[in-house]
Amino acid sequence: MQHQLLDWILISVATISIVWSAYKIREWIHNVCCSPVSYMIVTGKRHYTTDIDINQLIVKLGVLGTFITQDVNIIQKQIESLPWIQQVSVRKQWPDTLKVHIIEYIxxxxxxxxxxxxxxxxxxxxxxxxxxxxxxxxxxxxxxxxxxxxxxxxxxxxxxxxxxxxxxxxxxxxxxxxxxxxxxxxxxxxxxxxxxxxxxxxxxxxxxxxxxxxxxxxxxxxxxxxxxxxxxxxxxxxxxxxxxxxxxx
Missing domain, CATH: 3.40.50.11690 (Cell division protein FtsQ/DivIB)
Known part of the structure; x- marks a missing residue:
């Protein structure tokens, strides 16, 4: 009888630990995914495009979405509106960063x-x-x-x-x-x-x-x-x- 009680206690503790851990992991993922995109890395050989240009274009879009919800195509089209831009690629980098690669016309x-x-x-x-x-x-x-x-x-x-x-x-x-x-x-x-x-x-x-x-x-x-x-x-x-x-x- 004592062994059964001990087993039940161990199983209960293990179950509670698993549930608690799963809850905390879910909470962490939710917080990270719901946090707004906060950083941007710009690469590519640039002659005309400045960081200020890119920041101003993105500001016009309003508040950026989260890592999950933000549509990078919208940002890409906004940057492509600069007439000297030949090509732009925008992708997300976990957990809160955008990577922007720019190719200008030569x-x-x-x-x-x-x-x-x-x-x-x-x-x-x-x-x-x-x-x-x-x-x-x-x-x-x-x-x-x-x-x-x-x-x-x-x-x-x-x-x-x-x-x-x-x-x-x-x-x-x-x-x-x-x-x-x-x-x-x-x-x-x-x-x-x-x-x-x-x-x-x-x-x-x-x-x-x-x-x-x-x-x-x-x-x-x-x-x-x-x-x-x-x-x-x-x-x-x-x-x-x-x-x-x-x-x-």
């Missing part, structure tokens, strides 16, 4: 003096405080609406050709008639016209040593070079005199 050039064009031809706007600094270090591309990918493709080709004589492009412009102009880093304007722009650029490279000789001999500079002629080109010098340059193409 800026290549200024587009029509108002926007920025990425390395893949995407047009986007950047924060106002960055525009002046970007314009100092990036070339400018110009073209009619919808022509950004054509202009960008030709920029890549023309810039690669000019690297052979260590020239850099300051700007590329295509007008509504598909006529092309370049401005090089020393403010030389090249008028390439509509046809055979690659051949005309190679012609400029061919005659450039002749032009350099005249620049050195006369202590002058070049305003623009019109390469739209079948044989030769016209050079306008800093003194505003125009000289024909004949050279077989």
């Amino acid at each position: 800026p290549l050039a200024y587009w029509n003096d108002l926007q920025t064009i990425s390395t893949t031809g995407i047009i986007f706007r950047v924060p106002k405080e960055y525009r002046d600094n970007d314009k100092k270090v990036m070339p400018s591309l110009y073209g009619p609406e919808g022509s950004e990918r054509i202009v960008l493709a030709n920029y890549y080709v023309l810039n690669e050709i000019l690297k052979s004589i260590k020239f850099q492009i300051k700007s590329v412009q295509m007008d509504t008639r598909c006529s092309w102009q370049l401005v090089l880093q020393d403010n030389i304007h090249l008028k390439l016209g509509r046809n055979n722009i690659i051949g005309r650029l190679y012609y400029f490279i061919k005659i450039y040593p002749i032009l350099i000789q005249k620049i050195n001999d006369h202590n002058t500079c070049i305003d623009y070079i019109d390469l739209r002629y079948r044989s030769g080109c016209a050079v306008r010098w800093g003194s505003h005199s125009i000289t024909p340059v004949l050279c077989s193409k």
